[in-house]
Amino acid sequence: MYILIFFLAHWFLSLFFQTFFLHRYASHKMFTTSKVFERILYLLDYICLGSSFLNPRAYAIMHREHHAYSDTEKDPHSPHFFKDVFRMMWATVLTYSDHLRRTREPEARFAGNYPEWPLIDRIGSTIASRIFFGALYVWFYVAFATEWWMFLLLPIHFLMGPIHGAIVNWCGHKYGYANFDNNDKSKNTTPFDFLMLGELFQNNHHKHPNSANFAKKWFEFDPVYPVMKVMHWMRLIRLRKAV
Known part of the structure; x- marks a missing residue:
């Protein structure tokens, strides 16, 4: 039971910050917030991403x-140019690494307007940090x-x-x-994207990339959007009007 709780907690917490902070905030600036709350989210x-920490700057540029x-x-990372998902993942890693190390200059339209915290960026991207979190996962298991089969879940934790x-x-x-022809x-x-917290509404998102609500039809539901509405009501964030 403890392993199941830990796995689900890690899955959804890391996914939440990936979609909420890295995707909706760092990449698209769907909301604004104070510098203090931004640092809290950054930390x-x-x-929550732990051993698979992703640099917000590199993530944002690649996503744009x-x-x-x-x-x-x-x-x-289009799946239509790779024979399998593993080759696509490796190509994504190479592009991400170029932006992380700044060995490739991005187009001007993709740069800027993303959160940066050099201390966390440096620490989170080190091998030592990744090993530290990996060791914590192993210790818990x-x-x-x-x-014995529960230990087979550990690679998922390492690369969440x-x-x-x-x-x-x-x-x-x-x-x-x-729903839309996006060329x-x-x-x-899926119309009920709970497992991936709304991220699998890709067609909707590509049509309305600045909309905080990834669901567009009556039968669709984006579970992160109500959380953002509550944060907006609490004045922790200010949702941006989609254009």
């Missing part, structure tokens, strides 16, 4: 490239696992962030239905 993002070149040869990204980018551009292959994989 929580680092803790994805929108600009969706499902073309310049798309950093050694302490609470009751069956990239796994979430692979699911979204592969499934969200291959399987499902489309790409984006799809809404």
Whole structure:
């Protein structure tokens, strides 16, 4: 029971900060917030992604490239140019690394207007930090696992962030239905996107990239949007009007 709770907590907490902080805030600026709350979110993002911490600047630039070149040869992670999801993931890692190390200058339209915290960026991207979090996951399993097969879940913990990204980018551009013609292959994989917290409404999102609510039809539900509305009501964030 403890292992299941820990796995689900890590899955959804890391996914929440990936969609809420890295995607909706760092990449699209769907809301504004104070510098203090931004730092709180930054720190929580680092803790929850742990061994798979993703630099917000590198993430934002790569995601903006994805929108600009969706499902073309310049798309950093379109599934339609790779034989399998693992090759797509590796290509994504290489593009991300270029932006992380600043070895490739992004187009001017993709740069700027993303959160940066050099201290956390440096620490979170180190091998030592990734090993530290990985060791914590292993320790928890050694302490609470009751069956040998539970240890097979550990690789998912180690690569939680990239796994979430692979699911979204592969499934969200291959399987499902489309509400809009976006001149790409984006799809809404499911009308009830609880497992991926709204991220699989890719077709809707590519049509309205600045809209905080990824659900557009009456039968669709984005579970993160009500959380954002509550935060807006509490004045922790200020939602931006989509254009």
